[in-house]
Amino acid sequence: MAEETTYLIRGAAILGGDAEDLLIRDGVIAARGTGLSQADMADSATVIDADGLIALPGMVDVHTHLREPGREDAETVETGTRAAALGGFTAVHAMANSMPVADTAGVVEQVYSLGRDAGWVDVRPVGAVTVGLAGEQLAELGAMADSRARVRMFSDDGICVHDPVLMRRALEYVKAFDGVVAQHAQEPRLTAGAQMNEGEVSAVLGLTGWPAVAEESIIARDVLLAQHVGSRLHVCHVSTAGSVEIIRWAKARGINVTAEVTPHHLLLTDELVRSYDPVYKVNPPLRTNDDVQALRAALADGTIDVVGTDHAPHPSEHKECEWAQAAMGMTGLETALSVVQHAMIETGLMTWADFARATSTAPAGIGRLPDQGRPLEKGEPANIVLVDPAARWTVDPSAMATMGRNSPFRGMELPGKVVATFFKGHPTVLDGKLNTPYRYPSEAPVAGAPGAN
Secondary structure (H helix, E strand, C coil): CCCCCEEEEEEEEECCCCEEEEEEECCEEEEEECCCCHHHCCCCCEEEECCCCEEEECEEEEEECCCCCCCCCCCCHHHHHHHHHHCCEEEEEECCCCCCCCCCHHHHHHHHHHHHHHCCCEEEECECCEHHHCCCCECCHHHHHHCCCCCCEECCCCCCCCCHHHHHHHHHHHHHHCCEEEECCCCHHHCCCCCEECCHHHHHHCCCEECHHHHHHHHHHHHHHHHHHCCCEEECCCCCHHHHHHHHHHHHCCCCEEEEECCHHHCCCHHHHHHCCHHHCCCCCCCCHHHHHHHHHHHHHCCCCEECCCECCCCHHHCCCCHHHCCCCECCCCCHHHHHHHHHHCCCCCCHHHHHHHHHHHHHHHHCCCCCCCCCCCCCECCEEEEEEEEEEECCHHHCCCCCCCCCCCCCEEEEEEEEEEECCEEEEECCEECCCCCCCCCCCCCCCCCCC
């Protein structure tokens, strides 16, 4: 029996606006309007009642750690992309700090193939900037760009490219294929041994502080380098008010810089570290309430372009230990939509149309994904998420699809719930539960390869 390819989404509020119908056929939006019915179709369709739901373009994450290859005790491409689909994502960018590091065409093609085999979302590998993330010589940037994975984003995330000469060379190199360098802004000598944000709380707790200037000084250097060479720079997980001002200054001068903020930096503060619970240990660290408010304002006005989850799952033994020994990182794929709704939409700082810009359209543009972040219009790819904005749910990490249980939102009641996710016109999530993955058509053999003739 052939797989059903036609779906009628009836009565969804498009970007939170008027309720309309969306007809999906063979992976694209075949029609949009009011009162579409079976009579409007040449074939039968599965009808999805979307009354009270909001239709948005599928979310795109520019910053995900899928851990595979080599760290499958923390996450796999399969489990991570299941979590992404449940969170409303149709594309994720997989960071390079796997084992082995994604610093060659072979490794990025492996990650790309694992993503296609899984079929839950579009997996776009991020290539390392330097060999082994060691910060000593450039990785195979051109080879990764020319590979089947078509890498366009490069990052040593988790480790700052601290050598200014190497950073300049990377920015110059990626211009040849319209790539972008995504920088983890952290001056290593200013953060040696750091455990949390440097401030009043760190002084009281006696933990080594992580000063805001360690982030801000690298961003200031890198925007000037990007201006000097005329290249694209993306700043990962911005966390301080000072960083916002530097990025705002750079954009006002026409420097080609984009920036992301994580959901947890939009909501949580360093006051939580008083609990000594390692679930709140993250890089960059949770900052002050003043920083949180500055980040929210910057996301609302477009100074910060996108939300990136920095989804960082860890085995339980790496988080359920004393603070100093605990790994840094938090899960985020399955809570991102709800946290942003809580921090930005329910506070009146953003609309659902703004949400779509920051979580889909803009990140797809940064990653150069032409089929993602598209308008919900006739003829466009059917990458769609349906959200129930009135739903409330309590975060239970043990019930999540990700292998990581290190959610800082555990026990919190959050708004909004993903009801359905369509990837390439196929429902990967229905009724809030995983459905079935998308199956890619068989690829034609490459000319000249064994078995091609």
